[in-house]
Amino acid sequence: MAGPRKPGSNFLFVPWPTNVHDRILRAMHVPMEDHRSSIFPELTKPLYEELKKLFKSKDGQAFIFPSSGTGAWEASITSTRSPGDKVIAPRFGQFSHLWAELCTRHGLDVIVQDEDWGTGANPERIGEALAADKTHKIKGVLVVHNETATGVTSDIAAVRRAIDAANHPALLYVDGVSSIGSIDFRMDEWGVDLAITGSQKGLMLPAGLGIACVSQKALAAMEGAKCRKCYFDFADHIKANASGYFPYTPALPLLYGLREALAILDEEGLDNVFARHQRLAEGTRRAVDAWGLKLCAKEPKWYSNTVSAILVPQGYNGGDVIDVAFRRYNLALGAGLSQVAGKLFRIGHLGDLNELMLLGAIAGAEMSMRDVGIMVEPGSGVAAAQEYFRGAQPKETRVAAE
Numbered sequence: 001m002a003g004p005r006k007p008g009s010n011f012l013f014v015p016w017p018t019n020v021h022d023r024i025l026r027a028m029h030v031p032m033e034d035h036r037s038s039i040f041p042e043l044t045k046p047l048y049e050e051l052k053k054l055f056k057s058k059d060g061q062a063f064i065f066p067s068s069g070t071g072a073w074e075a076s077i078t079s080t081r082s083p084g085d086k087v088i089a090p091r092f093g094q095f096s097h098l099w100a101e102l103c104t105r106h107g108l109d110v111i112v113q114d115e116d117w118g119t120g121a122n123p124e125r126i127g128e129a130l131a132a133d134k135t136h137k138i139k140g141v142l143v144v145h146n147e148t149a150t151g152v153t154s155d156i157a158a159v160r161r162a163i164d165a166a167n168h169p170a171l172l173y174v175d176g177v178s179s180i181g182s183i184d185f186r187m188d189e190w191g192v193d194l195a196i197t198g199s200q201k202g203l204m205l206p207a208g209l210g211i212a213c214v215s216q217k218a219l220a221a222m223e224g225a226k227c228r229k230c231y232f233d234f235a236d237h238i239k240a241n242a243s244g245y246f247p248y249t250p251a252l253p254l255l256y257g258l259r260e261a262l263a264i265l266d267e268e269g270l271d272n273v274f275a276r277h278q279r280l281a282e283g284t285r286r287a288v289d290a291w292g293l294k295l296c297a298k299e300p301k302w303y304s305n306t307v308s309a310i311l312v313p314q315g316y317n318g319g320d321v322i323d324v325a326f327r328r329y330n331l332a333l334g335a336g337l338s339q340v341a342g343k344l345f346r347i348g349h350l351g352d353l354n355e356l357m358l359l360g361a362i363a364g365a366e367m368s369m370r371d372v373g374i375m376v377e378p379g380s381g382v383a384a385a386q387e388y389f390r391g392a393q394p395k396e397t398r399v400a401a402e
């Protein structure tokens with residue numbers, strides 16, 4: 001039993017789902033309507049165009065599935081690949097692991113490249129595997145841009161450069177579930193062939209939409225793709241979406257929410273959104289440093305601007321910190337998954353979030369750590385983040401005294 005709701009706000013920093021923006025909550029409060037009416041395309045058609053801007057793709061085609069992010073993985077793989085197809089999948093956390101496993105379960109021949117958890121995709125290693133594949137048996141490279149389980153961001157542009165240097169036609173598939181709409185992502189410029197995301201992270205919506213953006217090259221791979229599919233077939237969506245409809249009943253309130261989410265991101269400006277996430281992440285890192293703790297991400301080049309995975313000292317269990325944070329302070333922190341279970345806790349700092357909200361989470365993490373015996377200096381993380389936030393404000397918010 002969840003028990004009675006505590007007074008005040010629940011501090012949701014798991015890092016998924018994220019806070020649903022108030023405007024989005026209101027936008028989703030709609031009566032049901034006929035999704036085959038003549039005016040329905042007025043809602044849907046602009047969504048596809050706006051989504052392409054979010055992915056930074058001019059020539060791609062956007063798809064919206066009533067699913068979580070996993071559905072978008074499945075749609076992407078089954079619509080473009082056949083059993084037996086070889087794909088490279090760097091694996092360095094729970095989500096890169098699950099994506100590779102999904103491919104295996106669809107009969108693909110997955111070449112897993114295991115990397116240390118706390119690091120990310122290794123472009124050199126990918127390039128070497130592709131260069132050795134003289135007959136072009138490898139059909140795709142699958143990279144999780146931001147590994148939510150470890151707080152690691154991989155360099156997608158460098159992976160594209162490695163594919164090009166090997167002169168290999170493999171498609172570049174990218175999971176942007178915890179990056180798109182929060183961390184810089186440039187589908188066309190980075191030569192990404194197919195990218196996916198979900199509604200419940202940077203888009204500030206509840207879970208329930210699996211979103212893909214697919215290049216013309218990846219769309220061409222649909223021809224002859226023999227993986228079994230039905231509900232998640234791109235082809236059915238292409239037919240129905242052309243006139244603004246869906247092949248089945250769409251998740252109507254989420255579509256209204258998505259329209260509002262895209263408007264909110266556009267009003268703030270994507271570059272400002274990315275800068276805000278950078279600032280929030282750096283403030284969190286300053287707090288971690290002040291606590292004398294380390295991130296799971298092994299080097300600054302891997303640091304994620306949407307989630308920080310914080311290692312607890314040996315002899316302590318990250319799960320205890322999470323439990324006490326939730327029960328005593330109404331703060332939801334993310335757990336360590338699989339290989340890193342118990343070794344860390346995560347603070348998600350993405351979506352509809354600002355400095356003072358994040359300071360609440362940092363304060364709560366600090367109190368919870370002390371409660372379980374991790375004797376970080378009281379106030380040290382909060383103070384370090386505060387001072388960073390004060391100095392890192394955008395120019396337009398500077399005050400005369402500064």
Ligand code: PLP
Binds near residue numbers: 070
């Ligand atoms: N990929 C990444 C990077 C994720 O963080 C997640 C979930 O958190 C997924 C994929 C799976 O998405 P979902 O749980 O929405 O199916």
